[in-house]
Amino acid sequence: MSVKDEEINEGRRRFLLSGALVVSFSMVPGVGAMAQEVIADEGAAVHVGKETQALAGSLKTNPYLDSWIRIDRAGKVTVYTGKVELGTGVRTALLQIAAEELDMAPSLITFLTADTGASPDEGLTAGSHTIADSGSALLNASAQVRGLLVDAAAQHFGVAGSVLSARNAVIKAPDGRSMTYGEAVGLVDLHRMALPVSPLKNPATFAVIGTSLPRVDIPRKVTGGVSYVQDLTMPGMLHARVVMPPVYEARLLQTNTPVILKMPGVVKVVRNGSMLAVVAKGEWQAVQAQRALAAGSQWTPGRELPDPATVHRDLKAIATQHIEIANTHAAAGAAVKTLGAKYTKRYMLHGSIGPSCAVALFKDGAMTVWTHSQGVYPLRDGLAEMLSMPKDKVRCIHVEGSGCYGHNGADDVAAHAALIAREMDGQPVRVQWMREQEQTWDHYTPAMVTEVSASLDASGSIVDWNYALWSSSHNERIVNAGRLIPAQWLEKPFVPALSVPMVQPEGGGDRNAIPLYALPNLHVVNNFSPTMPLHTSAMRSLGAHMNVFTIEMFMDELAAAAGIDPVAFRLKHMQDPRARDVIQLAAAKFGWPRAPRKRNHGVGFAFAKYKNLMAYVAIAVEVSVVPETGQVILEHAEAAVDSGQIVNPDGIRNQIEGGVIQSASWTLYEQLQFDTKRIRSFDWSSYPILRFSAVPRSVNVHLIDQPGAPFLGAAEASMGPTAGALGNALFDATGKRLRDLPLAGEGLRKLIDV
Numbered sequence: 001m002s003v004k005d006e007e008i009n010e011g012r013r014r015f016l017l018s019g020a021l022v023v024s025f026s027m028v029p030g031v032g033a034m035a036q037e038v039i040a041d042e043g044a045a046v047h048v049g050k051e052t053q054a055l056a057g058s059l060k061t062n063p064y065l066d067s068w069i070r071i072d073r074a075g076k077v078t079v080y081t082g083k084v085e086l087g088t089g090v091r092t093a094l095l096q097i098a099a100e101e102l103d104m105a106p107s108l109i110t111f112l113t114a115d116t117g118a119s120p121d122e123g124l125t126a127g128s129h130t131i132a133d134s135g136s137a138l139l140n141a142s143a144q145v146r147g148l149l150v151d152a153a154a155q156h157f158g159v160a161g162s163v164l165s166a167r168n169a170v171i172k173a174p175d176g177r178s179m180t181y182g183e184a185v186g187l188v189d190l191h192r193m194a195l196p197v198s199p200l201k202n203p204a205t206f207a208v209i210g211t212s213l214p215r216v217d218i219p220r221k222v223t224g225g226v227s228y229v230q231d232l233t234m235p236g237m238l239h240a241r242v243v244m245p246p247v248y249e250a251r252l253l254q255t256n257t258p259v260i261l262k263m264p265g266v267v268k269v270v271r272n273g274s275m276l277a278v279v280a281k282g283e284w285q286a287v288q289a290q291r292a293l294a295a296g297s298q299w300t301p302g303r304e305l306p307d308p309a310t311v312h313r314d315l316k317a318i319a320t321q322h323i324e325i326a327n328t329h330a331a332a333g334a335a336v337k338t339l340g341a342k343y344t345k346r347y348m349l350h351g352s353i354g355p356s357c358a359v360a361l362f363k364d365g366a367m368t369v370w371t372h373s374q375g376v377y378p379l380r381d382g383l384a385e386m387l388s389m390p391k392d393k394v395r396c397i398h399v400e401g402s403g404c405y406g407h408n409g410a411d412d413v414a415a416h417a418a419l420i421a422r423e424m425d426g427q428p429v430r431v432q433w434m435r436e437q438e439q440t441w442d443h444y445t446p447a448m449v450t451e452v453s454a455s456l457d458a459s460g461s462i463v464d465w466n467y468a469l470w471s472s473s474h475n476e477r478i479v480n481a482g483r484l485i486p487a488q489w490l491e492k493p494f495v496p497a498l499s500v501p502m503v504q505p506e507g508g509g510d511r512n513a514i515p516l517y518a519l520p521n522l523h524v525v526n527n528f529s530p531t532m533p534l535h536t537s538a539m540r541s542l543g544a545h546m547n548v549f550t551i552e553m554f555m556d557e558l559a560a561a562a563g564i565d566p567v568a569f570r571l572k573h574m575q576d577p578r579a580r581d582v583i584q585l586a587a588a589k590f591g592w593p594r595a596p597r598k599r600n601h602g603v604g605f606a607f608a609k610y611k612n613l614m615a616y617v618a619i620a621v622e623v624s625v626v627p628e629t630g631q632v633i634l635e636h637a638e639a640a641v642d643s644g645q646i647v648n649p650d651g652i653r654n655q656i657e658g659g660v661i662q663s664a665s666w667t668l669y670e671q672l673q674f675d676t677k678r679i680r681s682f683d684w685s686s687y688p689i690l691r692f693s694a695v696p697r698s699v700n701v702h703l704i705d706q707p708g709a710p711f712l713g714a715a716e717a718s719m720g721p722t723a724g725a726l727g728n729a730l731f732d733a734t735g736k737r738l739r740d741l742p743l744a745g746e747g748l749r750k751l752i753d754v
Helices: 003-012 090-102 130-157 181-187 218-223 257-261 283-295 308-318 376-387 410-422 435-440 485-489 544-562 566-572 577-590 649-668 719-734 746-753
Strands: 036-039 046-049 069-071 077-080 109-112 165-167 170-172 178-180 238-243 252-254 266-272 275-280 321-328 337-345 357-363 366-371 394-398 429-432 448-456 462-471 522-528 601-609 616-626 631-642 698-703
Touching: 069 130, 069 181, 077 090, 090 109, 090 130, 090 649, 130 165, 130 170, 130 178, 130 181, 170 181, 178 181, 238 283, 238 410, 257 266, 257 283, 266 283, 266 410, 275 283, 275 410, 308 448, 308 462, 337 544, 357 410, 366 376, 366 410, 376 394, 376 410, 376 485, 410 429, 410 485, 448 544, 462 544, 544 566, 544 601, 544 649, 544 719, 566 577, 566 601, 577 601, 577 616, 577 631, 577 698, 601 719, 616 719, 631 649, 631 719, 649 698, 649 719, 719 746
Parallel strands: 077 109, 238 429, 366 394, 462 522, 631 698
Antiparallel strands: 036 046, 069 077, 165 170, 170 178, 238 275, 266 275, 321 522, 337 448, 357 366, 357 429, 448 462, 601 616, 616 631
16 A cells, blocks of 8 residues: 555544545345344354345445445545454455455555444454455455446447456556546446355466565554554644542542642543543643542442452352353264363453553534444444434544454543543543553453363274363453443443353354364363453453363373374374364474473474364474473474465464464463452553563464465464463473463472472
8 A cells, every 4th residue: 555545544534623524325225124144253243134145254244345445437446344453464465355356556545444434334353354254355346346347348348348458447458448447437336236256366367465465554653653543643632531440340439620620731520420531731731630630539449359269260150051062972982091181261461552542522413433443333333322322423433553452441442532522522532541541441351261071092082072161251342332341430320231152153262162173972061151250351362262272282181191192193183184284284394293302391282273264273382491480482383374365475474473472471471460459460560471582482384375265364363272382392391281371480480399
């Protein structure tokens, strides 16, 4: 994308300061009366009409071509997606997909992301769905638009469409006549529903898909440009800071508002029930006033938090739904050996590098919010309910945020901004949480317990597998106003929607709980808790991180009991040929099995197909351990990936490498600190993450391309396999079976000393 395109995109996010834009949408005719199916993903259920079920990806829910691609008479091509850029590079990849099928250079396309006033509604950007859903939609929509334009030109020229060529928005005939896309669009109406079959290009001719186009979001980030919502400035913008309760369910009794109003730069103190904020002309003035306001406020005691020592025991007590997600039976050999194990995971926080931030403007009866939410449409609906405003009077525009994979405070700070902006009519208001607020009011990833047992026959084959997990939904995204934290503090508070389990095959806490291995007798139960003692919600990969860790750790234990090499044991139980290919490739690139290693070094292997639906990842790692401190270094990793048709090879490598590093941090070091009084992980010293000194020495990612195959989401696919491989490598290095996350640090040091 050109610099000009970037400027257009940024200007669009600011235009409402002095103007207005009205965008109308046509929905599928009669959709309310049509028979529908429900597709559950990481957000709310999506209803799909039967007449669109055969369409590709998000065309099912946004079937009109001009929801995705618009071309004006001057030939300007604008492409829209309802997905957002989270640092994964999807904006670049989606642009490549559209450019390929439109037969255009990417730099000639203006590419715009999620905006409730302009883009298609694609729900959440989550669960590695972006390329699979939005990419598939854009691939087909772009091909169909190109086909319609070429057909229109052919009819105008009086020739067969097959003799025409299209390149960079110009259609050419063999005799030299030509027509621009802008001219051709005058001959065809793009406001039409997509068709189930598209004139897709032969993958062998791809010139943009499959190339490592430089990411369009990087230049500004590395040069200090305006890149994030935290950087956003507007004329006349005010700054606000909020005062949040010290503990859950504490209610505000009184404040020192008169004192605060006398402080320099303070414009207003906003209070609605227990929602409290100060507005100032300058940001530092707002910070100083917030500190004084917090110090002068009095609250009720609130409620106690759980005892950290009993968290995993408590999970079994609060699980009230026992959901059988797999129960299969087949003939198998006689069991000669049975093993069992229990694994645990503690609460973790998102730890976004940039605290959550939003800018809101209430003007002429309409609310506009610039937000780094991963779901602008669900947020729009929640804000409209909270503000008692019509949905068409609330607009949410995505601007990338500085750090998040999952449900952090982005939606909640947007609610704060909207509530405060409503009190400051006509003036944009910027709200940013403080670091301690970001961490103590996060939606933590839930704690988990998993238990597994399995039996082997005399040949070393698994004959039965019994698996149980205890946790929650792992997804409390915005489905009503009550899911917005500030809405719960209002004078007339909103109540959060009830927590419900996410259905398989996507799953929530039970994501990837069903192994891909061939197991003749399989029983898997999700012991679901609809309530959790801490605020929890989605974190990258949801329950897959823990479930794959458990499965892959236990596969190594079974391999050892069978006397079979761990990689050979996996292949013995794997029938999926694409899975076998990634397992064999990762092993070969690593040089598995390794010769005897030096002291305190170990190697490990793991595999998973994310959700059993998306990218295949196998990984082999080598670790080193410092026995005196329990520090673990991931020395080396070789990962093999099959994500279907590759759009941007470098982008996939980025995500797998980043996932390896993030999963290593979770698996080895991260755990939320709290006691019965309050959350104690309020800064980086009280919540340790992987340091630069412990970053993997080398990570190599090997891609298996599948030209023409469906896109398979890869962004979250390495989280679980990395955890399993690390656990297995630590056993190899120490001789200790480590089953309680996090694995490194003081707990490991004590275990080694035993």
